[in-house]
Amino acid sequence: xxxxxxxxxxxxxxxxxxxxxxxxxxxxxxxxxxxxxxxxxxxxxxxxxxxxxxxxxxxxxxxxxxxxxxxxxxxxxxxxxxxxxxxxxxxxxxxxxxxxxxxxxxxxxxxxxxxxxxxxxxxxxxxxxxxxxxxxxxxxxxxxxxxxxxxxxxxxxxxxxxxxxxxxxxxxxxxxxxxxxxxxxxxxxxxxxxxxxxxxxxxxxxxxxxxxxxxxxxxxxxxxxxxxxxxxxxxxxxxxxxxxxxxxxxxxxxxxxxxxxxxxxxxxxxxxxxxxxxxxxxxxxxxxxxxxxxxxxxxxxxxxxxxxxxxxxxxxxxxxxxxxxxxxxxxxxxxxxxxxxxxxxxxxxxxxxxxxxxxxxxxxxxxxxxxxxxxxxxxxxxxxxxxxxxxxxxxxxxxxxxxxxxxxxxxxxxxxxxxxxxxxxxxxxxxxxxxxxxxxxxxxxxxxxxxxxxxxxxxxxxxxxxxxxxxxxxxxxxxxxxxxxxxxxxxxxxxxxxxxxxxxxxxxxxxxxxxxxxxxxxxxxxxxxxxxxxxxxxxxxxxxxxxxxxxxxx
Amino acid sequence: xxxxxxxxxxxxxxxxxxxxxxxxxxxxxxxxxxxxxxxxxxxxxxxxxxxxxxxxxxxxxxxxxxxxxxxxxxxxxxxxxxxxxxxxxxxxxxxxxxxxxxxxxxxxxxxxxxxxxxxxxxxxxxxxxxxxxxxxxxxxxxxxxxxxxxxxxxxxxxxxxxxxxxxxxxxxxxxxxxxxxxxxxxxxxxxxxxxxxxxxxxxxxxxxxxxxxxxxxxxxxxxxxxxxxxxxxxxxxxxxxxxxxxxxxxxxxxxxxxxxxxxxxxxxxxxxxxxxxxxxxxxxxxxxxxxxxxxxxxxxxxxxxxxxxxxxxxxxxxxxxxxxxxxxxxxxxxxxxxxxxxxxxxxxxxxxxxxxxxxxxxxxxxxxxxxxxxxxxxxxxxxxxxxxxxxxxxxxxxxxxxxxxxxxxxxxxxxxxxxxxxxxxxxx
Numbered sequence: 001x002x003x004x005x006x007x008x009x010x011x012x013x014x015x016x017x018x019x020x021x022x023x024x025x026x027x028x029x030x031x032x033x034x035x036x037x038x039x040x041x042x043x044x045x046x047x048x049x050x051x052x053x054x055x056x057x058x059x060x061x062x063x064x065x066x067x068x069x070x071x072x073x074x075x076x077x078x079x080x081x082x083x084x085x086x087x088x089x090x091x092x093x094x095x096x097x098x099x100x101x102x103x104x105x106x107x108x109x110x111x112x113x114x115x116x117x118x119x120x121x122x123x124x125x126x127x128x129x130x131x132x133x134x135x136x137x138x139x140x141x142x143x144x145x146x147x148x149x150x151x152x153x154x155x156x157x158x159x160x161x162x163x164x165x166x167x168x169x170x171x172x173x174x175x176x177x178x179x180x181x182x183x184x185x186x187x188x189x190x191x192x193x194x195x196x197x198x199x200x201x202x203x204x205x206x207x208x209x210x211x212x213x214x215x216x217x218x219x220x221x222x223x224x225x226x227x228x229x230x231x232x233x234x235x236x237x238x239x240x241x242x243x244x245x246x247x248x249x250x251x252x253x254x255x256x257x258x259x260x261x262x263x264x265x266x267x268x269x270x271x272x273x274x275x276x277x278x279x280x281x282x283x284x285x286x287x288x289x290x291x292x293x294x295x296x297x298x299x300x301x302x303x304x305x306x307x308x309x310x311x312x313x314x315x316x317x318x319x320x321x322x323x324x325x326x327x328x329x330x331x332x333x334x335x336x337x338x339x340x341x342x343x344x345x346x347x348x349x350x351x352x353x354x355x356x357x358x359x360x361x362x363x364x365x366x367x368x369x370x371x372x373x374x375x376x377x378x379x380x381x382x383x384x385x386x387x388x389x390x391x392x393x394x395x396x397x398x399x400x401x402x403x404x405x406x407x408x409x410x411x412x413x414x415x416x417x418x419x420x421x422x423x424x425x426x427x428x429x430x431x432x433x434x435x436x437x438x439x440x441x442x443x444x445x446x447x448x449x450x451x452x453x454x455x456x457x458x459x460x461x462x463x464x465x466x467x468x469x470x471x472x473x474x475x476x477x478x479x480x481x482x483x484x485x486x487x488x489x490x491x492x493x494x495x496x497x498x499x500x501x502x503x504x505x506x507x508x509x510x511x512x513x514x515x516x517x518x519x520x521x522x523x524x525x526x527x528x529x530x531x532x533x534x535x536x537x538x539x540x541x542x543x544x545x546x547x548x549x550x551x552x553x554x
Numbered sequence: 555x556x557x558x559x560x561x562x563x564x565x566x567x568x569x570x571x572x573x574x575x576x577x578x579x580x581x582x583x584x585x586x587x588x589x590x591x592x593x594x595x596x597x598x599x600x601x602x603x604x605x606x607x608x609x610x611x612x613x614x615x616x617x618x619x620x621x622x623x624x625x626x627x628x629x630x631x632x633x634x635x636x637x638x639x640x641x642x643x644x645x646x647x648x649x650x651x652x653x654x655x656x657x658x659x660x661x662x663x664x665x666x667x668x669x670x671x672x673x674x675x676x677x678x679x680x681x682x683x684x685x686x687x688x689x690x691x692x693x694x695x696x697x698x699x700x701x702x703x704x705x706x707x708x709x710x711x712x713x714x715x716x717x718x719x720x721x722x723x724x725x726x727x728x729x730x731x732x733x734x735x736x737x738x739x740x741x742x743x744x745x746x747x748x749x750x751x752x753x754x755x756x757x758x759x760x761x762x763x764x765x766x767x768x769x770x771x772x773x774x775x776x777x778x779x780x781x782x783x784x785x786x787x788x789x790x791x792x793x794x795x796x797x798x799x800x801x802x803x804x805x806x807x808x809x810x811x812x813x814x815x816x817x818x819x820x821x822x823x824x825x826x827x828x829x830x831x832x833x834x835x836x837x838x839x840x841x842x843x844x845x846x847x848x849x850x851x852x853x854x855x856x857x858x859x860x861x862x863x864x865x866x867x868x869x870x871x872x873x874x875x876x877x878x879x880x881x882x883x884x885x886x887x888x889x890x891x892x893x894x895x896x897x898x899x900x901x902x903x904x905x906x907x908x909x910x911x912x913x914x915x916x917x918x919x920x921x922x923x924x925x926x927x928x929x930x931x932x933x934x935x936x937x938x939x940x941x942x943x944x945x946x947x948x949x950x951x952x953x954x955x956x957x958x959x960x961x962x963x964x965x966x967x968x969x970x971x972x973x974x975x976x977x978x979x980x981x982x
Binding site: 049077125127128129131132135216217220221224263264267270271274376377378380382383388389390398400401402403472473474476478482514517518521522523526 | 594596597714725753754755756758759760761763764765767768771774775776788791792795796798799800801804805808822823826829925927928933935
């Protein structure tokens, strides 16, 4: 294997030769090479995972031009054996849930070989170990790709297994590499390999290269140099190298601690933004109108189910259906909110206890309604590709896209709500009615209509929060119950009737929770936050930002 | 005269009722089914109720048992642990059932245990559990820790070369006891304490970002790391999603789960999970004639060809067949005599070996380790050589040293061989 991969250039030359030989006819005993290749493939069907490992190695050594295509197929679950004649084929795309037939591709000619029923095919399976072997093997092919990101991935895979062959390949590539990121990555890999070398000067040079890296594996490797072997001698014999390594470890650790802090801060803000999102709808209905709506969680649940329904209704637009779900969830939850307000709550204004009980009843009805329609089983909402994965800021800090989008989404919703309340006519009327209902009525505002609109607005925002929650947690009839307590806590903490209070309150609760969690565990962290909140409310019953002026007298 | 008529009618009605009552009692053997059909556990337990009903229907087609038809008595304990005890009492005292198939969570089993022991009933418990128990009145057809957790960890240690361990669980009795046993086992195998990280999160936890980041950090210390997950229920979905988002692939840090099976995976997109592991005593993908027949029977019974089968279903299947054989051997459905007949009874399981009831009321089971496939099924990557006998008491816990369960010769579930005393049954 190593011999074959002496130089990528040689490898491609060989491929060209083989291709040429094929078109030229059976001059170089090509049929037997193809026959060997097919025979090896045939062995895959009944081989144990250990044997498959060896077969993969032999396939690569055979130098067959299609080895790469076949191995990629094996890695991607696209290699099948036909039951009727035990022949191995590639297929165009991996089998899905409802696939009945698969389009076969001949592994030698790479031409289509017609569709075959799934029942006549047996997939050639892989396990974790084999997939890892395949990834490193294929990475060597990828090193000469024209796409820099493929090359970068290839280098990263090869760094996990720095044997002589890989180091040689990396060194050769380093000489011709033009992309600076790939080159840096190769240099890091070569420096890591050089640390194991016998030349102390080379090791010192390697450490000075690695000093600027902030990767965990680099840190581990350097830390290892300062450790003692079981026989009492240092792993690293040279005093200077040890000192250099210790200095490098110090600076890398400092950088990593800094980025670790940033990461915790982001985790806190992202948890906080979820809290803010679930609470601002309540900040309107509870804070502005004074209605204790126990069905608030169920309105979020309706929003999450709306996301699911929209996704099912748009089967060919999985990437965008979530965007369409935002207004849909707002309308569904908002209309449901208006319905609840018109049929129940408006008869109970000024009687908080009865409102609480009545809306609790509504929440149970909504739960059972959803359970009857959708069943009690979880519904899976697909995460679109643009929302999954991580934003790799650097080697020490990565941020998951779904959390990032939710932080941004919360800010947009919050800003939108502020604009509605401050800059629109409805907002003006809402504020007027909440401050002084009698005076607002005297000014000609239809307070009943404003009540319905306000409740609808708060409920609609709960529905929008449900869209975000569908990406984070399970969509089931109990979804709302798990968030209702948190949302009340945020509103009470922030100060009833104050949107900014909910914002600051939610964010700070999120950050405090995330700071405590690594030390206290998830359960205790939550208990601490709750106790702190109770103590705080004892001192300041009106929350962080109490209402001032005439509104505070109500 | 008028009075007389009333008297006669009354006597006739009473006689008729008595007669029909006798005829009824002669015709059927009552079988209790104690699985939650509502509440949080309904998702999992309803399937087992259907499995039991299917087995009863099948047995009746074969002509019933001892010449009588079987009659299912289904009750709903509604995922409410104290209600389990009440419903069990109702089944045993009011309906006078011959046997009960039921329970899922350990807390529900602990709740019904005193009832079964007081009324001398017979319960078949079909779910993998934490061990540390052996009751005269319970047959445990699910896996004990030595039939699931320990082999899985041994596999990771020997075959995958794992050196560092994260034991991640939901905060309740099953994960805590299992992790206690696993920690003792790992330490006995020479794993350093600093290479083991144990963490618990509440039921239904969904904010996994910090935990998964911590696992990633723990796993980047240069030694091969694996996560042993006893996370139960809903919390698994956001956990695996977050693993996918933070790009922790099974090749880097494999997660082996003890509570995630085909049924759980059918509710989510399995692609980001490919390669993660589960340890069970049965997988739907295992290719044996018995399993094929069972799956076909299940699809026909439930009228839905897409429904999956899973490990607790197989345990229900085994339990039912063991009970049928024991009744046939004892010649009666009297629980006392059936319990005495059970040890030694054998029935084929669905994976090609035999399930045999042991004197400690556990059974022999093969162990399989599977890797998740993109379609939500499992590829078996390792299996034990033959069936492994279940151990009620763990040999890795110091507190269990010298304690044996034997209902044949010692007649005790918690016999201390050092002090030669039987300390009641399973209570510590």
